[in-house]
Amino acid sequence: MAKKKSNSQTKQDVFAVATETLKTELQYQHVGEQIIEGELCLIAFHNKQPIVLVYVPENLGPITPAEEEMAIQLGAVVDDGPADFVWATSTGQLGDGYMYSWLPEKECQVSAIPAASEFITERTLPQKGARPKADPIRFKELQHEFDDLHEKIYASREPVDGANDLIAQICKCIFLKMHLERHPDFQSSPGDPLFTEIFQSDYITKNGKKAVEQIKKAFDIAKSQPEYNLENEQEHSFQIFDPDDYIKFNRPETYALIADILNKHGLTTPEDTGVEDDILGRAFDVMLRAKFESKGGMGIYLTPQQVRDAMVQMAFHDILLEDRGAITKRDPKTNITTFKVCDPTCGSAGFLITAMREVRRHVDKLLGLSAKQRGELLGEIFANGFVGADSSPNMVLMGRINMALHGDPKARVFRVENSLTSEVLTPESFDLILTNPPFKKGGIKETEQPDVLAAYRSDIEDNSLQMKSDGLALGAKPNSKEQWKPVRSVDPAVLFIDRCLQLLKPGGRLLIVVPDGILCNSRDRYVREYLMGKKDEATGRFIGGKAIVKAVVSLPPVTFRLSGAGAKTSFLYLQKKRPGDEQSQVFMAVANHVGFDVKQNKEIITHDNDLTKIVEAYKAGPTEDTNA
Numbered sequence: 109m110a111k112k113k114s115n116s117q118t119k120q121d122v123f124a125v126a127t128e129t130l131k132t133e134l135q136y137q138h139v140g141e142q143i144i145e146g147e148l149c150l151i152a153f154h155n156k157q158p159i160v161l162v163y164v165p166e167n168l169g170p171i172t173p174a175e176e177e178m179a180i181q182l183g184a185v186v187d188d189g190p191a192d193f194v195w196a197t198s199t200g201q202l203g204d205g206y207m208y209s210w211l212p213e214k215e216c217q218v219s220a221i222p223a224a225s226e227f228i229t230e231r232t233l234p235q236k237g238a239r240p241k242a243d244p245i246r247f248k249e250l251q252h253e254f255d256d257l258h259e260k261i262y263a264s265r266e267p268v269d270g271a272n273d274l275i276a277q278i279c280k281c282i283f284l285k286m287h288l289e290r291h292p293d294f295q296s297s298p299g300d301p302l303f304t305e306i307f308q309s310d311y312i313t314k315n316g317k318k319a320v321e322q323i324k325k326a327f328d329i330a331k332s333q334p335e336y337n338l339e340n341e342q343e344h345s346f347q348i349f350d351p352d353d354y355i356k357f358n359r360p361e362t363y364a365l366i367a368d369i370l371n372k373h374g375l376t377t378p379e380d381t382g383v384e385d386d387i388l389g390r391a392f393d394v395m396l397r398a399k400f401e402s403k404g405g406m407g408i409y410l411t412p413q414q415v416r417d418a419m420v421q422m423a424f425h426d427i428l429l430e431d432r433g434a435i436t437k438r439d440p441k442t443n444i445t446t447f448k449v450c451d452p453t454c455g456s457a458g459f460l461i462t463a464m465r466e467v468r469r470h471v472d473k474l475l476g477l478s479a480k481q482r483g484e485l486l487g488e489i490f491a492n493g494f495v496g497a498d499s500s501p502n503m504v505l506m507g508r509i510n511m512a513l514h515g516d517p518k519a520r521v522f523r524v525e526n527s528l529t530s531e532v533l534t535p536e537s538f539d540l541i542l543t544n545p546p547f548k549k550g551g552i553k554e555t556e557q558p559d560v561l562a563a564y565r566s567d568i569e570d571n572s573l574q575m576k577s578d579g580l581a582l583g584a585k586p587n588s589k590e591q592w593k594p595v596r597s598v599d600p601a602v603l604f605i606d607r608c609l610q611l612l613k614p615g616g617r618l619l620i621v622v623p624d625g626i627l628c629n630s631r632d633r634y635v636r637e638y639l640m641g642k643k644d645e646a647t648g649r650f651i652g653g654k655a656i657v658k659a660v661v662s663l664p665p666v667t668f669r670l671s672g673a674g675a676k677t678s679f680l681y682l683q684k685k686r687p688g689d690e691q692s693q694v695f696m697a698v699a700n701h702v703g704f705d706v707k708q709n710k711e712i713i714t715h716d717n718d719l720t721k722i723v724e725a726y727k728a729g730p731t732e733d734t735n736a
């Protein structure tokens with residue numbers, strides 16, 4: 109752990125400590141200060157190549173998500189770079205702060221900065237045109253804009269129900285701006301000015317309440333358009349908004365501020381704005397993580413970014429290791445990209461946008477394609493392959509906006525009554541599912557939801573388990589005679605595991621947050637045998653089962669403390685079996701720290717994150733059980 113800095117320590121003091129750390133402890137001989145895009149940074153060189161960029165924030169405290177992102181952006185634009193490693197620190201001491209690697213085989217958070225002695229040979233410089241896309245100045249401006257927008261509205265006493273409802277109302281305004289970009293001739297009613305004229309800060313300031321009513325009316329008209337009744341492959345149509353939904357803001361000053369900020373950007377035209385769609389998305393995502401309240405408001409808790417990152421990185425490591433072309437593969441008959449990712453309980457689409465970033469990194473490295481071709485391919489993969497569902501209309505809107513700002517302007521996030529039974533999600537159609545399903549105290553009961561439990565007995569015939577690839581069975585359990593009988597209540601996480609396996613293609617992967625009881629309680633042994641099969645003690649092989657258990661990573665109680673969830677959790681990594689697949693060694697790890705603590709009902713950033721080391725150990729290959 110890093111030593112606590114003194115209250116009088118300055119940014120220049122931290123640079124001095126970091127310089128000493130790089131030179132003395134890590135043995136970098138050439139360390140010097142540079143101005144990178146207006147920011148003072150420290151650069152450690154090896155063989156004249158930038159290896160480590162050190163970024164020290166203005167406020168010397170725990171590194172915030174915005175400061176992490178800023179450091180990453182700066183590391184990408186170093187001359188002769190990107191820098192192999194980025195280090196954001198408030199002390200300059202080893203073990204403190206946030207560390208990220210731009211190395212081609214990594215491009216993720218890392219647990220340590222390597223010593224100079226680890227760089228024995230010169231690295232290969234990136235090919236011309238393959239340099240990581242970044243714009244630190246633009247990101248910083250966007251972050252200030254989002255923060256300023258949120259804080260000014262929050263202080264204006266608009267009639268919103270807390271910070272989460274405020275974010276939902278901002279998302280409605282972003283939705284309206286996106287609609288305007290697609291339909292520049294849009295009018296709220298015949299005879300009104302074009303909405304492009306109304307949605308201007310000058311017009312709103314001049315016309316006051318009249319402009320507010322015109323904007324609210326425009327939202328009411330726009331949300332009812334057919335294009336916002338999303339359809340899936342089975343032509344099921346789903347509205348994003350309730351018919352009586354509306355924008356709650358009432359003050360002209362609020363709308364003038366929103367219009368002034370949003371009109372600076374093209375939200376739906378990444379082909380015109382270059383990489384701005386991604387920078388916009390990153391800035392929005394940081395605001396969402398910083399401002400979203402885990403209690404109150406919508407009563408929904410976002411999966412911590414540290415957990416999302418670990419789950420996504422493990423999944424994509426394996427996907428690309430097994431088939432380097434998996435992400436860009438096309439159907440030979442239709443020529444449509446086939447890689448599909450889903451989160452059936454997506455909330456604000458955090459898992460989906462984290463996966464979208466991994467896909468973007470992969471596509472950006474493809475050789476032989478122009479920037480335009482890479483952009484078109486990326487848009488095609490996003491449009492065809494990313495699907496989310498949620499029961500909350502506000503979260504569906506937030507998820508769609510989040511994905512749109514990351515480059516998928518027609519994001520397919522569906523509002524469903526229940527992801528366990530909704531027909532919007534097609535069995536055996538996804539390559540990857542990442543999810544943190546809702547917990548329900550007391551489970552799903554036969555007396556309350558008989559139809560749900562009945563649906564999860566479709567693979568039971570004459571009290572026998574059929575083990576069909578698209579079957580559902582965990583609404584029942586075997587008795588002592590191996591007869592499968594209906595259960596009267598069941599943990600929803602059990603049903604979500606069954607449901608997700610149904611939705612996966614053979615060979616598809618599931619990473620899901622589950623209560624630890626499913627993994628260790630004797631009463632849930634049948635669930636584990638349903639997944640893995642039964643172990644033959646003579647041969648050590650598992651007979652039967654629907655999946656291979658790839659990994660189990662235990663999470664500390666603090667992970668979901670803000671949500672009010674008291675259950676100890678882990679994330680479980682399964683791969684749906686194909687013919688010939690057999691269970692092998694399971695990677696097991698314990699994370700005691702996940703980068704933050706919770707004190708007085710507030711999240712406190714610590715950067716003591718075991719998940720980074722766990723992911724590194726997983727990528728390194730099979731080992732003995734890992735306890736980090």
